Amino acid sequence: MSETPTEQVQSPSAAVAQLDASLRAACPDDVLELSSLGDSPAWTIVPAAIARVGARLRQAGYDHLELVSTVDRGEQIEIVYLLDSMLHRTDPRRLALRCVVPREAASLPTLCGVWRAADWFEREAFDLMGVTFTGHPDPRRILLPDQWQGHPLRKDYEYDSDTMVQEILDAELNNDDLAGTDGHAEHDGMVTEDLAVNMGPQHPSTHGVLRLRLRLDGEYVRECDPDIGFLHRAFEKLGELKTFTNGIPLTDRWDYLNAMGNNMVHCQAVEAAMSLEVPERVHWTRMLVLELNRVASHLVFIGTYGLDLGAGTPFLFTFRDRERILDMFELLCGARLTYNYLRIGGVAADLPRNFIADRVRPFLAYLPDRLAEIDQLLTGNQIFLERTKGVGIWPAELCVSYGLTGPLLRASGVARDVRRVYPYARYDQCEFDIPVGENGDCYDRYIVRVAEIRQSLRLLDQICAWFEANEETTRGQISAKVPRVIKPPAGEVYTCVETPRGELGLHLVCDGGENPYRYKIRRPSFVNLGLFGEVARDQKVADLIAILGTTDIVMGEVDG
Amino acid sequence: MGFWEGLWRMALAPLVVLMVVLTTVPLWIWLERRVCARIQQRIGPNRVGVMGLLQPMADAAKLIFKEDITPAHVDRVVYLLAPIIALVPSMAALAVIPFGDLQAADVNIGVLWILALSSLAVYGVVLAGWASNNKWSMMGGIRSAAQMVSYELGMSLAIIAVLLTTSVYAASHGGHALSLRTAVNSQQGVGPLAWNFIWHLPAFVVFIIAAVAESNRAPFDLPEAEQELVAGFHTEYSSFRFAMFYMGEYVHMTTLSAVCTCLFFGGWLSPFAGIPLLARLNVSTVPVLMYLAPLFWFFLKVTLFIFLYIWLRWTLPRMRWDQLMALGWVVLLPAALVWVAVVTVLAGAGKVVDGFVFSGDGWFRLLSLLAVAAAYLIYRRRRGSS
Numbered sequence: 022m023s024e025t026p027t028e029q030v031q032s033p034s035a036a037v038a039q040l041d042a043s044l045r046a047a048c049p050d051d052v053l054e055l056s057s058l059g060d061s062p063a064w065t066i067v068p069a070a071i072a073r074v075g076a077r078l079r080q081a082g083y084d085h086l087e088l089v090s091t092v093d094r095g096e097q098i099e100i101v102y103l104l105d106s107m108l109h110r111t112d113p114r115r116l117a118l119r120c121v122v123p124r125e126a127a128s129l130p131t132l133c134g135v136w137r138a139a140d141w142f143e144r145e146a147f148d149l150m151g152v153t154f155t156g157h158p159d160p161r162r163i164l165l166p167d168q169w170q171g172h173p174l175r176k177d178y179e180y181d182s183d184t185m186v187q188e189i190l191d192a193e194l195n196n197d198d199l200a201g202t203d204g205h206a207e208h209d210g211m212v213t214e215d216l217a218v219n220m221g222p223q224h225p226s227t228h229g230v231l232r233l234r235l236r237l238d239g240e241y242v243r244e245c246d247p248d249i250g251f252l253h254r255a256f257e258k259l260g261e262l263k264t265f266t267n268g269i270p271l272t273d274r275w276d277y278l279n280a281m282g283n284n285m286v287h288c289q290a291v292e293a294a295m296s297l298e299v300p301e302r303v304h305w306t307r308m309l310v311l312e313l314n315r316v317a318s319h320l321v322f323i324g325t326y327g328l329d330l331g332a333g334t335p336f337l338f339t340f341r342d343r344e345r346i347l348d349m350f351e352l353l354c355g356a357r358l359t360y361n362y363l364r365i366g367g368v369a370a371d372l373p374r375n376f377i378a379d380r381v382r383p384f385l386a387y388l389p390d391r392l393a394e395i396d397q398l399l400t401g402n403q404i405f406l407e408r409t410k411g412v413g414i415w416p417a418e419l420c421v422s423y424g425l426t427g428p429l430l431r432a433s434g435v436a437r438d439v440r441r442v443y444p445y446a447r448y449d450q451c452e453f454d455i456p457v458g459e460n461g462d463c464y465d466r467y468i469v470r471v472a473e474i475r476q477s478l479r480l481l482d483q484i485c486a487w488f489e490a491n492e493e494t495t496r497g498q499i500s501a502k503v504p505r506v507i508k509p510p511a512g513e514v515y516t517c518v519e520t521p522r523g524e525l526g527l528h529l530v531c532d533g534g535e536n537p538y539r540y541k542i543r544r545p546s547f548v549n550l551g552l553f554g555e556v557a558r559d560q561k562v563a564d565l566i567a568i569l570g571t572t573d574i575v576m577g578e579v580d581g
Numbered sequence: 582m583g584f585w586e587g588l589w590r591m592a593l594a595p596l597v598v599l600m601v602v603l604t605t606v607p608l609w610i611w612l613e614r615r616v617c618a619r620i621q622q623r624i625g626p627n628r629v630g631v632m633g634l635l636q637p638m639a640d641a642a643k644l645i646f647k648e649d650i651t652p653a654h655v656d657r658v659v660y661l662l663a664p665i666i667a668l669v670p671s672m673a674a675l676a677v678i679p680f681g682d683l684q685a686a687d688v689n690i691g692v693l694w695i696l697a698l699s700s701l702a703v704y705g706v707v708l709a710g711w712a713s714n715n716k717w718s719m720m721g722g723i724r725s726a727a728q729m730v731s732y733e734l735g736m737s738l739a740i741i742a743v744l745l746t747t748s749v750y751a752a753s754h755g756g757h758a759l760s761l762r763t764a765v766n767s768q769q770g771v772g773p774l775a776w777n778f779i780w781h782l783p784a785f786v787v788f789i790i791a792a793v794a795e796s797n798r799a800p801f802d803l804p805e806a807e808q809e810l811v812a813g814f815h816t817e818y819s820s821f822r823f824a825m826f827y828m829g830e831y832v833h834m835t836t837l838s839a840v841c842t843c844l845f846f847g848g849w850l851s852p853f854a855g856i857p858l859l860a861r862l863n864v865s866t867v868p869v870l871m872y873l874a875p876l877f878w879f880f881l882k883v884t885l886f887i888f889l890y891i892w893l894r895w896t897l898p899r900m901r902w903d904q905l906m907a908l909g910w911v912v913l914l915p916a917a918l919v920w921v922a923v924v925t926v927l928a929g930a931g932k933v934v935d936g937f938v939f940s941g942d943g944w945f946r947l948l949s950l951l952a953v954a955a956a957y958l959i960y961r962r963r964r965g966s967s
Contacts (some may be wrong), residue, residue, distance in 0.1 A: 218716045240720075240902060331799060331899025336622035404898045406798055562720075563901040 036112040051154030063117035068129040081107030089142035093149040138424030164250035229576030245557035252580040273359035276578035281314040282520040284363035294509035302495040318521035326403035329570035360376035367500030423552035427523025432463030439519035466571035546578040594686035607637035649820040659712035664825035667705025681875025690755035710814035721813025732911030738792035738917035763849030799894040800803040838886035849875030
């Protein structure tokens with residue numbers, strides 16, 4: 022049994038002590054010990070009491086279930102819940118709960134009744150780690166096929182690929198009615214037939230290999246069951262099999278529209294685990310590429326969203342503008358999509374000479390006019406407004422309960438941005454606003470992203486100014502002193518970055534070896550899609566596409 | 582009717598019309614691809630032939646030689662018939678359209694014929710959707726049926742409004758009130774000022790919108806909404822059967838543009854006709870030009886409308902089906918209905934005061950302009966106050 026020690030909190034702050042006391046007073050037999058996870062306090066809870074403690078903390082303002090992670094500790098499986106607050110101010114802001122269950126009977130109560138986000142998190146934990154959650158409303162596998170045997174993230178997992186894959190293929194191919202059978206519905210005495218259809222995995226508007234099993238009543242969606250996992254590439258398993266350095270190129274492939282952000286969360290987590298400080302120039306270089314990548318990703322969103330609504334031309338316009346950013350990245354690292362640019366402790370290469378003056382500055386001058394063009398084509402178009410305003414309204418409480426982050430959450434009026442809440446790099450030294458929406462409808466989710474492009478340009482302006490002031494003095498300082506073999510000490514951290522899709526987090530457990538012991542990714546697209554089954558109900562088919570388009574999911578990230 | 586005239590009328594003229602229209606289809610496809618490329622800041626096809634003009638031919642050749650797949654699960658007879666049903670009525674509708682002197686058949690119920698046949702084309706789409714035995718295709722077919730029914734009405738009423746004034750003209754100048762030839766003749770006067778789109782502005786707007794919806798083009802392309810229904814009714818079609826739907830769409834566009842040209846844009850009439858200084862440009866006595874000039878003007882106007890179709894398609898997002906229905910039933914139909922009533926009253930009033938300063942027709946035109954202006958002002962004030 023390889024127990025990785027968790028560091029004891031030496032002197033818990035007053036707030037933690039106070040919460041500890043009140044928690045122990047409210048649930049005296051349920052709370053065991055107080056430890057820490059990275060910077061956050063962590064309480065070990067009696068597994069059977071997790072729902073009770075969870076509900077208690079939910080009342081205390083921890084309205085955001087950020088992550089459900091699982092760690093195979095040999096004889097036991099440890100389940101880690103990360104809680105955060107969005108609509109309330111709590112102190113400490115983030116905390117962790119741990120439950121330790123025996124390996125052979127890995128089961129504990131579900132938290133679905135407390136946070137709706139628990140639904141998909143727990144299905145994933147069951148699928149990959151074999152933890153069952155009693156009382157879960159929908160205890161199916163989520164990423165792997167139903168016929169899969171075993172739970173791949175357990176350390177003793179072995180499988181006979183040939184026979185199992187053949188069984189799965191047989192089961193799928195012999196299923197004549199993949200969509201399910203049509204049913205009957207009654208309207209004012211008139212019996213109509215429900216239509217069971219598959220939307221995807223091959224469909225122009227599901228943004229990749231998402232499959233929605235729909236039950237249609239005429240043009241209305243009565244039931245929607247998202248089926249994901251077609252692009253599952255086992256990044257959490259691969260993360261454990263690769264060394265810390267070799268893991269970086271893999272991160273490019275999670276959310277391939279935001280490879281820089283993925284590099285960032287990996288490097289940042291390893292640096293935090295090693296307590297490594299990176300040079301000032303690295304921070305600014307990273308911010309430069311992160312913000313450029315955010316603009317590029319949002320441009321793709323605007324273009325594809327126009328496409329979803331049947332307007333093909335804005336797509337070409339935004340891709341033309343995105344091309345400029347890709348050219349810059351190509352100059353930086355030779356790649357246009359999977360950059361592999363960040364390194365643990367630094368970046369792969371310094372900016373080319375005059376990069377700011379010749380490339381970034383002209384782009385900052387160029388883009389605002391192009392955005393005005395988009396405003397004319399889409400934002401000011403009456404048909405576009407009719408298609409998006411008042412369509413798919415998501416109240417803030419719903420979004421928070423489902424753990425939504427990023428533009429989707431901010432469109433519903435919650436001004437939460439990881440760059441502001443848990444600043445990384447040098448975001449705390451920059452000025453930017455967090456655009457929020459008013460109604461939480463499709464229009465707001467669209468316009469928030471357009472506004473975020475403008476904020477990114479503002480940030481880029483400040484980043485350029487830093488480089489213009491410090492170019493000569495800091496040139497070449499692109500890496501910290503990093504040991505040749507990277508072996509972070511045993512321990513665990515959780516770090517997160519704000520990607521164009523929301524909070525991308527990494528729960529990294531190290532055992533002192535060359536590979537991560539556990540590599541749990543909080544994939545924002547995956548979490549954001551969790552509420553889709555609920556919000557799709559009773560929408561028109563055309564609106565379903567309009568709403569799905571605003572989630573801006575990347576299937577590479579959803580399927581992990 | 583002599584032998585040669587009979588041969589021309591019964592056999593050659595229809596053949597020429599068919600050939601001319603079939604030749605324009607690749608031209609429209611080329612225009613669409615080049616214009617949309619310009620709109621999207623691309624170049625578009627420019628490799629096959631001069632400026633890529635032969636590209637549609639190459640595409641057609643490719644489509645013909647592709648394998649014609651008939652899926653196992655379809656209703657075979659209907660499946661094979663549907664593309665024909667989609668294409669033939671749009672082509673047959675062309676018979677009564679006067680391209681200048683060139684016309685396949687000048688029947689006295691021309692407008693009725695067009696309305697009847699252009700609504701028949703929906704059967705092709707509906708049957709294709711149903712016969713494909715594919716749930717998404719069926720939704721496309723059903724959408725198409727609903728859309729056609731909604732827009733057919735507004736369109737017919739817009740045409741009726743024009744026919745009212747045409748019939749006044751026919752009563753005094755002779756000709757059949759429902760013949761498109763009479764409709765064009767009634768628009769003779771001082772260049773474009775005599776054309777109906779000015780004096781029948783509401784009917785013109787209703788007609789244009791309904792025509793885009795009729796031909797299933799964006800922003801009303803719900804039956805084949807790619808982002809929702811993949812390809813809608815023609816998902817299961819391949820090779821030349823698919824090409825027939827494709828052609829049907831363009832022929833339908835041509836027909837509707839031609840009808841619009843006849844009813845609202847003065848048909849083959851030159852925009853310079855009747856303008857004092859430009860009257861010398863009148864070519865109606867020059868031997869060859871007197872036949873070619875009307876054709877030129879007619880096709881120029883048709884091209885303008887095709888361009889409008891293309892422009893709309895590559896600029897606007899798609900509407901939702903309920904918004905589309907609402908536009909058809911709540912906006913276009915009442916607007917056309919009100920306009921028919923207004924035209925009836927104004928044309929009647931014109932008849933009463935006929936000869937007092939202006940002719941009856943002149944009075945109608947004056948009053949119709951005033952009516953549109955008044956409606957616009959009322960709309961502005963109501964909008965301003967709310």
